[in-house]
Amino acid sequence: MIATTERLRRGSPAAFGLLTLAMLAATLFWLGAAMPYLTSRQEAFGQFWDRRYPLWTHIFGGTLAMFSGPVQIWLGETRQRLALHRSLGFTYVAPLASAYDMAQATIPRKCD
Numbered sequence: 001m002i003a004t005t006e007r008l009r010r011g012s013p014a015a016f017g018l019l020t021l022a023m024l025a026a027t028l029f030w031l032g033a034a035m036p037y038l039t040s041r042q043e044a045f046g047q048f049w050d051r052r053y054p055l056w057t058h059i060f061g062g063t064l065a066m067f068s069g070p071v072q073i074w075l076g077e078t079r080q081r082l083a084l085h086r087s088l089g090f091t092y093v094a095p096l097a098s099a100y101d102m103a104q105a106t107i108p109r110k111c112d
Helices: 002-010 013-037 042-078 082-106
Strands: none
Touching: 013 042, 042 082
C-alpha cells in the first residue's frame, strides 16, 4: 500500500512524458495559430478585422485553458497540491467556456 501511494506521489514517467509532449504541441500550436493575431495591424487579421475583439478573447481563453490543462492533470494524477488542482480546474473550465462563446462570435455569417 505504501509503495502505491509513493508511486502516485511521484507520478508515472509515461504520464509525465505525454504531458510534456502535450505542452510542447500546445506551444507550437500557439506560436503558429495565435501569435499572428496578437497585433493591432489590420492586414494581419484579414476577414477577422471587424471581429478582432472576440478573436482576442477567444485566444486569451484558449491560451489559459491550453496551458493550465496539462498542469491541472499532472497535479490530479500525482495527488499533489489538491487545492491548486481544484483552482486550476476552474481556471481551465471558465476560460474554455469563454473561448467557445467567442469562437462562435468570430464565425463569418452569410447574409441572405
